[in-house]
Amino acid sequence: xxxxxxxxxxxxxxxxxxxxxxxxxxxxxxxxxxxxxxxxxxxxxxxxxxxxxxxxxxxxxxxxxxxxxxxxxxxxxxxxxxxxxxxxxxxxxxxxxxxxxxxxxxxxxxxxxxxxxxxxxxxxxxxxxxxxxxxxxxxxxxxxxxxxxxxxxxxxxxxxxxxxxxxxxxxxxxxxxxxxxxxxxxxxxxxxxxxxxxxxxxxxxxxxxxxxxxxxxxxxxxxxxxxxxxxxxxxxxxxxxxxxxxxxxxxxxxxxxxxxxxxxxxxxxxxxxxxxxxxxxxxxxxxxxxxxxxxxxxxxxxxxxxxxxxxxxxxxxxxxxxxxxxxxxxxxxxxxxxxxxxxxxxxxxxxxxxxxxxxxxxxxxxxxxxxxx
Amino acid sequence: xxxxxxxxxxxxxxxxxxxxxxxxxxxxxxxxxxxxxxxxxxxxxxxxxxxxxxxxxxxxxxxxxxxxxxxxxxxxxxxxxxxxxxxxxxxxxxxxxxxxxxxxxxxxxxxxxxxxxxxxxxxxxxxxxxxxxxxxxxxxxxxxxxxxxxxxxxxxxxxxxxxxxxxxxxxxxxxxxxxxxxxxxxxxxxxxxxxxxxxxxxxxxxxxxxxxxxxxxxxxxxxxxxxxxxxxxxxxxxxxxxxxxxxxxxxxxxxxxxxxxxxxxxxxxxxxxxxxxxxxxxxxxxxxxxxxxxxxxxxxxxxxxxxxxxxxxxxxxxxxxxxxxxxxx
Numbered sequence: 068x069x070x071x072x073x074x075x076x077x078x079x080x081x082x083x084x085x086x087x088x089x090x091x092x093x094x095x096x097x098x099x100x101x102x103x104x105x106x107x108x109x110x111x112x113x114x115x116x117x118x119x120x121x122x123x124x125x126x127x128x129x130x131x132x133x134x135x136x137x138x139x140x141x142x143x144x145x146x147x148x149x150x151x152x153x154x155x156x157x158x159x160x161x162x163x164x165x166x167x168x169x170x171x172x173x174x175x176x177x178x179x180x181x182x183x184x185x186x187x188x189x190x191x192x193x194x195x196x197x198x199x200x201x202x203x204x205x206x207x208x209x210x211x212x213x214x215x216x217x218x219x220x221x222x223x224x225x226x227x228x229x230x231x232x233x234x235x236x237x238x239x240x241x242x243x244x245x246x247x248x249x250x251x252x253x254x255x256x257x258x259x260x261x262x263x264x265x266x267x268x269x270x271x272x273x274x275x276x277x278x279x280x281x282x283x284x285x286x287x288x289x290x291x292x293x294x295x296x297x298x299x300x301x302x303x304x305x306x307x308x309x310x311x312x313x314x315x316x317x318x319x320x321x322x323x324x325x326x327x328x329x330x331x332x333x334x335x336x337x338x339x340x341x342x343x344x345x346x347x348x349x350x351x352x353x354x355x356x357x358x359x360x361x362x363x364x365x366x367x368x369x370x371x372x373x374x375x376x377x378x379x380x381x382x383x384x385x386x387x388x389x390x391x392x393x394x395x396x397x398x399x400x401x402x403x404x405x406x407x408x409x410x411x412x413x414x415x416x417x418x419x420x421x422x423x424x425x426x427x428x429x430x431x432x433x434x435x436x437x438x439x440x
Numbered sequence: 441x442x443x444x445x446x447x448x449x450x451x452x453x454x455x456x457x458x459x460x461x462x463x464x465x466x467x468x469x470x471x472x473x474x475x476x477x478x479x480x481x482x483x484x485x486x487x488x489x490x491x492x493x494x495x496x497x498x499x500x501x502x503x504x505x506x507x508x509x510x511x512x513x514x515x516x517x518x519x520x521x522x523x524x525x526x527x528x529x530x531x532x533x534x535x536x537x538x539x540x541x542x543x544x545x546x547x548x549x550x551x552x553x554x555x556x557x558x559x560x561x562x563x564x565x566x567x568x569x570x571x572x573x574x575x576x577x578x579x580x581x582x583x584x585x586x587x588x589x590x591x592x593x594x595x596x597x598x599x600x601x602x603x604x605x606x607x608x609x610x611x612x613x614x615x616x617x618x619x620x621x622x623x624x625x626x627x628x629x630x631x632x633x634x635x636x637x638x639x640x641x642x643x644x645x646x647x648x649x650x651x652x653x654x655x656x657x658x659x660x661x662x663x664x665x666x667x668x669x670x671x672x673x674x675x676x677x678x679x680x681x682x683x684x685x686x687x688x689x690x691x692x693x694x695x696x697x698x699x700x701x702x703x704x705x706x707x708x709x710x711x712x713x714x715x716x717x718x719x720x721x722x723x724x725x726x727x728x729x730x731x732x733x734x735x736x737x738x739x740x741x742x743x744x745x746x747x748x749x750x751x752x753x754x755x756x757x758x759x760x761x762x763x764x765x766x767x768x769x
Contacts, residue, residue, distance in 0.1 A: 351693070353705045354598065356746050362693020362704055369688035399752030406748035 107175035123201065130199075131192035137216075139190065139223040143274030148224025149231075149239040150264050150273055151304050154249070156221070159205065164233030176204055185226045193222045211303035213394035216385060218303070220274065250311040257316065258323045264304075265324070275379035280324045282377035286370040288321035290400070299398040301389075333365050333376060334426060344422025347415060348375075357410055360419065371400070380424025387416045463634040465607040469654065471547065471590070471626040472610030479540050483533060490529070497521075547590055548624045555592035555622075558583070560602030560615040562641055563648035563745060564708055564721040569664055577668045578696065580708035581721045583635075583652045584667075585609075586660035590626040600642065606635030606652045614639060627654035634722065644742045649722035670699025671711045671768050682764025685757055689750060697768065707747060714769040731762035 097103065111119070153162070159178040161167035166180060184193065197218040200208035209218055231239070241263055251257040265280045266272035272279050280288060294300035295309035296317075312320070336349050346352070351359035364375045375383070387408055389395040396405030411419075461467075468474045501512045554570035569577040569584075583606070585591055595604050597615040604623065605612040613623045636649040655663060674680035683700060686692070692702030698711040713719075716726055720742055724730040734741060736751045736758055753761070 351704075351706065356706050358690075358693035358704055358706050363690025367687045367692075367701065368690065369685075372688075372690070399750075403748040403750065403752075 107173060110175070127188070127192050127196060127201075131189065131195035134191045134194055134215075136190050136194065137219055139219060139226065141223070141274070143276070144220045144223040145227045146239055147264060147274035147277055148220035148222070148227075149236065150241075151221055152224050153240040155304075155307060158248070162233070163228050163231045163236045174205055178205060181225050181228055185229055190222060190226060193225055194218050197221050197225075209303040210306050211301040213389075213392070214301050214303055216389075220276065249308065254316070254319050254323065257320060261320065261324055272379075275381040276385060278379070278382050279377050281326050282374045283325050284370050284372075284374070285318075285321040285325040287373050288325045289317055290371045292317040292321065294398045294401075300401065301394055301397070333361055333374075342418070342422060343414075344418035344420075344425075347419045348422050352415075355410065357415070358407060360423070375423050375426075377427050378423055379427060380420045383423045384416055384420035387411060387420065391416070462632060463607055463636070468608055469627055469629050469631060469633060470606075470609035471628060472624075473608055474628065475540050476611055479537060482536065486529060486533065547626070548592065548622060550590045551592040551624050552589050553586075553591060555594060556583070556585075557594040557596065558604060558615075560595070560597040560599070560604070560637065560641070560648075562599050563637070563644040563742060565648070565650050566708065569667065571664060571668060575668060577664065578709040579667060579712065579716075581650050581718065582716045583650060584660060584663060585625065585627055585652060585654050586657040587627045587630050587654050589657050589660075590624050593623045593625060595621045595623060601639050602637045602641050602648070603639035604635070605638035606633060606650075608633040609635070609652060609654075612638045627652075630654050630656055630659075632717065636722070643744050647721060647723045647742050649718075651717040651722055653717065667712055671697045673699075674764060675767065678760060679764045679767055682760040682762075685753075685761050686764060689753070689761075691761075694747070710765060710768060712768055714766045726766070728759070728762040728766040731765050732758040735761065 110116070152160075157167075159167055159171050159174075161171075161180045163182065166172070167178065171178060188196070194215075196206065198209045198215050200206045209215070211217060249260075251260055261280070262270070264273045264277040266277070268281050291300065291305075292309045292312060295302060295305045296312065298306070309317075337345055341349060347357065348360040351357045351362065360375060364372055368374070386395065390401070390405045390408035391411060393405055395401050465473065465476070465480070468477045497512065497517075500508045504512075554572060554574070556570065557568040559566035559568070565581050565583075567579045567581070567583055569579065571577065583593075593604070595613055595615045596619070597617055599617070601617065602615040603612045604615060606625070609625045609627060610623055613621050615621065631654055633652045633654070634649060635652055637645055639645075641648065674683050683697075686697075687701060692700070692704055694704040694706035696703050696705060696709045696711065698709075702710075713731075714726070718724065719726045719730050720734055720738070723742060724734060736749060736753060738745060738747050739749050750758075
């Protein structure tokens with residue numbers, strides 16, 4: 068009796084429709100009535116929490132797998148990461164050996180202390196989390212658009228947390244010690260804050276990735292801060308700091324941290340046969356339409372042009388890559404450099420960065436021997 | 441004819457005299473072009489006559505009296521008009537063409553003086569003059585040439601294939617990577633004409649032109665001697681400020697101004713920029729305002745060219761740099 072079966076099926080479908088409609092209606096009534104409690108002190112059911120955690124774990128591990136990781140075996144990275152952690156992360160995650168403020172602990176989910184993060188997550192997963200943030204948890208995405216390279220010092224630090232106690236953390240973070248958080252009004256304190264990463268005339272920068280500032284002109288430093296504040300130069304580390312500064316503060320900082328205008332002369336052109344890096348730096352490669360570095364960044368360079376001497380090879384290589392892929396090509400001056408950097412090959416960048424970095428060391432050696440005498 | 445069709449024919453009739461302008465192969469002012477000229481007219485006249493003949497014969501074959509139609513349907517018209525006639529006419533034209541080309545090739549033997557090297561670049565011309573005593577004088581985007589002296593032009597390229605074409609002087613000759621092609625030109629009268637790249641070489645190919653200035657031989661020699669001199673010193677403080685800005689903004693990394701520290705060789709030599717008849721390979725007029733526009737907005741004027749835009753310079757800085765460059769005569 069096929070028609071009887073069809074009738075039964077049709078009746079079942081009607082009942083199903085009625086059932087679903089009631090379900091949707093009940094859901095709407097439940098939400099619209101305000102019966103659901105969004106309070107942070109009202110926990111999810113255990114099953115809900117397990118589901119959310121499972122979804123988060125899977126999402127992070129699937130996405131994190133795909134990234135390549137640079138070499139993190141560098142004490143400078145841990146130091147730079149610790150300094151940024153103190154400025155950007157510690158307020159929510161607490162510090163090694165010291166839990167976060169009770170206010171933060173009232174968040175739901177509350178930002179976890181990171182003592183166990185190195186065990187719980189792999190390096191690429193941590194990199195993914197720091198770069199992208201986590202929805203609905205309060206964990207923000209990295210502020211500098213396109214600056215994935217910047218998350219690795221922070222990851223290096225997180226991986227090192229298990230071996231770092233409160234005292235060592237204070238040594239690492241030094242002048243950015245907890246309690247001295249932005250905004251800072253006193254100019255001298257602010258300058259010390261900058262020098263924690265960038266170093267000073269007496270001390271080297273925290274990492275090869277943080278450029279020393281003493282060779283740069285106040286005009287260039289001011290322009291850089293302005294670009295960070297306006298979002299014309301991307302950096303998850305520098306943008307939040309520049310956002311706290313007024314024009315006057317920027318001017319004062321640039322004067323205090325930069326070298327006197329024109330004080331830094333480029334080194335003389337080396338005699339004899341030049342290495343490929345030196346050749347590019349001094350003569351460029353006209354056959355490939357490449358001007359030399361010192362053609363623009365040399366002795367006659369304008370006041371707001373950056374000076375190259377003193378920069379580390381890693382910093383130069385990193386910035387050239389940012390120019391070439393357009394991340395540092397938003398400001399008018401950045402576009403000029405990006406236009407030229409687009410013609411550099413990987414080999415060019417490696418060679419020229421190596422040469423500029425070596426220049427720095429040779430100068431250091433010369434200065435050190437001069438001081439010793 | 442519809443009124444619209446009449447209008448088109450009229451427009452064509454008005455436009456054709458335009459061919460006698462600064463860039464017209466129909467008004468030759470050089471030996472090579474003068475040789476090619478009768479070849480062009482001969483071929484054109486023969487082609488016109490053949491077209492006329494064929495049209496008349498086709499008309500007769502369709503509408504003509506029966507006796508004509510019968511005559512035209514014979515085998516002789518295929519053998520005579522389809523084989524013998526084209527073979528004879530085209531052979532004669534080919535021989536004539538060879539003779540003209542041979543005349544061009546033998547002119548190279550008559551070449552006087554060291555000549556000039558022209559390098560095709562995307563999208564401009566580097567022009568290197570050689571003085572009788574062997575100095576190389578670099579300039580750009582303009583060719584000066586003596587009247588009545590067969591001058592060899594060595595045509596090379598450092599990037600892609602270009603084609604050097606100064607229609608009033610000579611035919612086209614390609615610039616081929618790895619080769620030096622020599623074109624010997626000899627202007628017959630003084631005056632300014634225009635040329636351009638005649639081989640598609642990338643996005644801004646259409647903006648790769650140049651002016652040719654044919655000068656009486658003594659004037660040319662004097663000009664070359666002046667061109668060999670370094671740039672003139674800035675006459676006053678404001679021009680000196682322009683030079684300072686030129687140097688401090690790194691322009692010297694790509695451009696040379698002889699007599700100043702600017703010694704870059706990536707872009708055009710600017711030592712005597714002010715004396716040229718155009719800017720940016722005959723794209724813009726040559727004056728301070730156009731120079732300032734070029735410095736700040738060149739990617740809009742000539743998209744994807746190698747020079748960055750210096751749009752961070754203030755209006756007064758641009759004016760200062762461009763006034764200085766315009767003063768370099």
